[in-house]
Amino acid sequence: MFRPSATGLTRRERYEAQQRRRALIVASASTAGVVAALVVLVPLAPGWDKVRNSFFNAEVFAKSFPKLLEAFWVNVMIFAWCAPAIAVLGLLIALARDVKSPALFPLRIFGAAFTDIFRGVPVILTVYLIGFGIPGLGLPRPWNSPYIWGSLALILTYSAYVAEIFRAGIDSVHHSQRAAALSLGLSERQVMRDVVLPQAVRNVVPSQMNMLIALQKDVSLLSFIGPVEIFRQAGVFKSLLANFTPYVGAALIFLVVTIPATRYADHLMARQMRDRR
Amino acid sequence: MEKLVLEGVVKRFGNKAVCDGIDLVVKAGQMVCLIGASGAGKSTLLRCVNLLEPIEDGAIYLDGEDISVPGLNPQNVRARIGMVFQSYNLFPHMTALDNAMLAPRRVHGRTRGELVPEVSELFERFGLSEHMAQYPDQLSGGQQQRVAIVRALAMRPEVMLFDEITSALDPQLVGEVLDVLVTLKHQGMTMVLATHEMGFAAEAADKVCFLHNGRVLEEGTPQDMFGAPKKPETRAFLARALK
Ligand SMILES: Nc1ncnc2c1ncn2[C@@H]1O[C@H](COP(=O)(O)OP(=O)(O)OP(=O)(O)O)[C@@H](O)[C@H]1O
Ligand SMILES: [Mg+2]
Numbered sequence: 039m040f041r042p043s044a045t046g047l048t049r050r051e052r053y054e055a056q057q058r059r060r061a062l063i064v065a066s067a068s069t070a071g072v073v074a075a076l077v078v079l080v081p082l083a084p085g086w087d088k089v090r091n092s093f094f095n096a097e098v099f100a101k102s103f104p105k106l107l108e109a110f111w112v113n114v115m116i117f118a119w120c121a122p123a124i125a126v127l128g129l130l131i132a133l134a135r136d137v138k139s140p141a142l143f144p145l146r147i148f149g150a151a152f153t154d155i156f157r158g159v160p161v162i163l164t165v166y167l168i169g170f171g172i173p174g175l176g177l178p179r180p181w182n183s184p185y186i187w188g189s190l191a192l193i194l195t196y197s198a199y200v201a202e203i204f205r206a207g208i209d210s211v212h213h214s215q216r217a218a219a220l221s222l223g224l225s226e227r228q229v230m231r232d233v234v235l236p237q238a239v240r241n242v243v244p245s246q247m248n249m250l251i252a253l254q255k256d257v258s259l260l261s262f263i264g265p266v267e268i269f270r271q272a273g274v275f276k277s278l279l280a281n282f283t284p285y286v287g288a289a290l291i292f293l294v295v296t297i298p299a300t301r302y303a304d305h306l307m308a309r310q311m312r313d314r315r
Numbered sequence: 316m317e318k319l320v321l322e323g324v325v326k327r328f329g330n331k332a333v334c335d336g337i338d339l340v341v342k343a344g345q346m347v348c349l350i351g352a353s354g355a356g357k358s359t360l361l362r363c364v365n366l367l368e369p370i371e372d373g374a375i376y377l378d379g380e381d382i383s384v385p386g387l388n389p390q391n392v393r394a395r396i397g398m399v400f401q402s403y404n405l406f407p408h409m410t411a412l413d414n415a416m417l418a419p420r421r422v423h424g425r426t427r428g429e430l431v432p433e434v435s436e437l438f439e440r441f442g443l444s445e446h447m448a449q450y451p452d453q454l455s456g457g458q459q460q461r462v463a464i465v466r467a468l469a470m471r472p473e474v475m476l477f478d479e480i481t482s483a484l485d486p487q488l489v490g491e492v493l494d495v496l497v498t499l500k501h502q503g504m505t506m507v508l509a510t511h512e513m514g515f516a517a518e519a520a521d522k523v524c525f526l527h528n529g530r531v532l533e534e535g536t537p538q539d540m541f542g543a544p545k546k547p548e549t550r551a552f553l554a555r556a557l558k
Contacts, residue, residue, distance in 0.1 A: 218404035218463075221365050222418035222470060223394030232417060236408045 091281075098283040102275040106287050109271035113257045116189055116267070120257070121250060123193045128200030135205060138226070149201070156198035162259050165191040169263035184264035192260070196253055203245045207238035244310060247303035251296050268292075318343040318505045319364070319474055323373035324383075326356075326363050333359045335529030336373065341474070341522075344503045346496070348516040348537075351526035352552060357509035360526070361476045364507070365398045377474070394422050397467030398476040401483050403459040405451040411462045412438070412447040415469040422470070430469075437465045441495055457488030464495055475499065477508040493519075513556050517541045525549045 047055070080086060134142075134149035156164065168191040173182035180186075211234045219229040261270035268288050275284035319341040326334035333356040341347050349357045362368045364375060366382065366389035375383040382392045405414050415437070416430045438447050441461050451459055460480055467475060477496070481489045493515050499506065500519060510516055516523055516537060523540040525533045525548075533540070533549045541557075544550045 214400065214402055214404045215406065217362075217367055218398075218400060219406070219418075220367060220389075221393055221396075221398040221400075222467070223390050223422040224418060225390055228421045232421065233406055237406075240408065 093282045093286055095281055095283045098275070098279050098281045099287055101279070102272070102284040103287050105275070106268055106271055106284060106291060109266060109268040110288075110291050112265060112267040113254070116185070116192075116257045116260065116265070117254050120189050120192050120196070120253060123189075124196045124200055124249075124253070125246075127193060127197040129204055131197055131201035132204035132208065133230075135201070136208070152194075153198045153201055156195045157202070159195075161192070161195050161256055162262065164195050165259050165263060167191075168194070169260070184260065188260035188263050188265060192253065192256060196249060196256075200246065200249055203242050203249065204238065206245075207242035208234060210241050211237045241310070244303050244307040247299065247306065251299050251303065254295060254299075255292065316343045317341070317376075318345075318378065319507070320376040320379075321360075321364070321373065322376070324360070324363060324370050324375060325372035326359055326368060326370050332529050334363065334370070337526075337529070337531055339524060339531060339534075341505060341507055343505050345521040346500050346506045346508065346519060347522045347524060348520040349507065349509045349524050349526055350511075350513070350516060350552070350556070355526040356529055357526055358478050361398065361478050361507065361509055365396050365476055366392050367398075390422070394418070394470055395472055396474045396476060397470060397472035399460070399463050399467055399478065399480050401479045403451070403456070403463045403483070405459055405463055405466070407451050410448050410450055411443065411454070411465075414451070414462060415466040418466070418470050434465075434469050437468055438462075441465055441498070442491075455488065456484045457491045460484065460492050461495055464492075468499075474505045474507070477506065477510075479509050479511060481510075481512060511556070513541070513553070525552065527552070 045052070081090075083089075131149050131152055134145045135153070137143075137145055165188055169184050169188045172187045172190075173184065176182075215233055215237070216229055219233040220226075224232070258267060258269040261267055261273070266274070268291060272284040272288040276282060317340055319339075321337050321339040324334050324337040324339075325332060337360060339347070349360065351357055359368060363370050369385070370383055373383070374381050377392065377395065405411070406417070409417065412431075412434065415434050416427060419425050419430055419434075420427065435444070435447065438444050441464070443458065443461055443465065446454055446458055446462070451462070454462065460483075464475075464480075481492050484492065489512070493512065496506065496508070496515075497519060508516075508520075518537070520537050522534060523537050524531045525540065525544075525546075527548050533544060533546045540549070541553065544553060
């Protein structure tokens with residue numbers, strides 16, 4: 039027979055609370071099991087002592103970490119000037135690919151060629167070709183700086199991807215929005231600027247966040263042409279101390295930045311999915 | 316006075332003629348209702364009048380001026396003809412007030428300052444004052460559709476086109492939107508409606524046109540059209556629609 043509960047909870051609430059307790063117990067037990075297995079089993083591996091010493095050496099870590107943090111500042115700077123340039127160039131390329139006027143047809147071709155080329159070549163190759171090639175022309179200082187040309191390589195490559203994302207965003211705005219705006223007498227340009235683009239940009243914020251996270255990591259590729267950023271700095275320590283721990287330190291510094299950023303991007307994405315329903 | 320005149324308008328999609336020689340005269344201050352089966356071409360016809368679709372043949376005159384000349388800049392014409400859609404199509408990233416002020420600002424180059432009093436007055440007239448600062452997703456369907464009407468009116472159009480503006484609404488919200496149309500009619504607005512609301516057409520229209528196979532098969536006063544339709548196709552359609 040059904041009896042209302044004394045605790046004031048409905049039957050379903052009591053059932054769900056019980057299910058939640060059970061799920062929590064099972065999840066904790068299985069996680070504890072896996073962690074225990076790792077802690078017990080990994081040190082049993084024949085090479086563990088050597089690995090621990092060369093990758094997780096506390097002394098080396100303490101010695102190298104402040105310098106690594108300092109070098110990471112270089113990554114941050116390069117990122118900070120590349121990101122806005124990429125946003126602007128990416129948007130311009132996206133718009134160039136959709137121009138209708140026949141006089142601007144060359145712009146269309148240029149936009150298409152640009153995205154095809156820079157999406158088609160591995161980033162590291164672009165960094166090499168531009169980063170070594172252009173200073174090789176014998177430009178005077180400061181115009182031969184690898185910071186400039188390495189950054190340009192990143193900007194060009196990332197703009198190509200970012201442009202494609204903007205284009206997808208523009209396509210995602212329903213055509214009835216365009217019709218409504220045109221029916222009011224707005225010009226094509228005004229429709230794009232005032233109605234389509236604001237919605238398009240908002241729709242692609244999560245995807246563009248992911249591009250920023252990828253860019254933050256790819257800044258390290260510039261180390262191959264000169265700039266002493268964090269990866270290069272870790273390499274210097276590795277040679278100096280004959281130990282890989284600085285690389286682990288560098289990875290940790292990256293994770294501190296990228297994990298919150300990734301979580302945030304996922305959160306935005308999830309919220310957008312919810313809003314769309 | 317003849318405000319809007321269509322002569323032999325032809326519109327094709329591929330080789331399907333959706334409008335196959337449409338003749339229509341709308342006098343100033345008249346409310347004309349287009350009725351017809353789904354797919355008869357009512358929406359297409361309205362889109363052609365607003366130059367959202369180029370026409371293949373025939374001509375459209377606004378105040379005696381041919382607005383269907385190929386190559387004519389459509390912006391000036393669209394600024395004079397308001398259009399409201401079935402799906403409201405408010406801009407979701409702007410408040411109701413900004414929705415209504417965007418086109419007058421951009422097209423007529425007017426400032427927010429001079430528009431706010433004037434546009435607020437429109438909101439007030441249609442009982443929307445307290446919703447001016449809200450975004451479309453905070454409004455009910457009926458409120459959104461009334462804002463869409465205000466947005467079109469803010470351009471001070473000479474003619475208004477309405478494409479089944481109550482079809483997406485819950486039945487209890489239809490009335491508030493139809494009331495707006497009655498108000499506009501009293502103010503002397505020239506209007507063309509595509510509608511499935513036969514009761515409203517019978518009550519409020521000055522003229523009812525039955526579209527069939529891309530033509531105006533029969534037209535007349537609501538009394539004639541609903542009381543004594545002449546063509547068998549019209550009778551068959553009305554029998555189904557009024558069931
Ligand atoms: N852009 C388009 N491309 C191809 N065919 C189209 C296009 N727009 C409309 N049509 C076709 O034209 C015909 C008329 O469509 P329209 O939307 O004008 O009809 P309607 O009378 O408004 O119908 P409803 O009462 O369902 O709104 C339909 O057969 C439709 O499939
Ligand atoms: Mg329709």
